[in-house]
Amino acid sequence: MNITWLGLLAGAVTSVAAVPQVVKTYRTRHARDISIWQPVLLTVGMALWLIYGILLRDVPLIAANIFSIVCYAILIILKIRFREDDKIPVRDYITENIFPEEES
Numbered sequence: 001m002n003i004t005w006l007g008l009l010a011g012a013v014t015s016v017a018a019v020p021q022v023v024k025t026y027r028t029r030h031a032r033d034i035s036i037w038q039p040v041l042l043t044v045g046m047a048l049w050l051i052y053g054i055l056l057r058d059v060p061l062i063a064a065n066i067f068s069i070v071c072y073a074i075l076i077i078l079k080i081r082f083r084e085d086d087k088i089p090v091r092d093y094i095t096e097n098i099f100p101e102e103e104s
Helices: 003-016 019-028 037-056 059-081 090-098
Strands: none
Touching: 003 059, 019 059, 037 059
């Protein structure tokens, strides 16, 4: 196996790991349990890896980090966008979303 393919596979697997959290946050419309600092710090670290990959002209590093940066940037945007919903007490949030009031 070519070492570049190994790098691409490793990058794809680790990059796709962010997708379920982005999808769940978008579907539930709340990011209450996500610390803003985790995706922010990951994005900064991945940006540094991206710069490193660009300097080395390493395609797997570049591709994996671009994809991951996009995913975590979306997660940061969702965290900010849904911050008002995060202020609703959990009990009220569950009641409103699982047992919505019927309109007459």
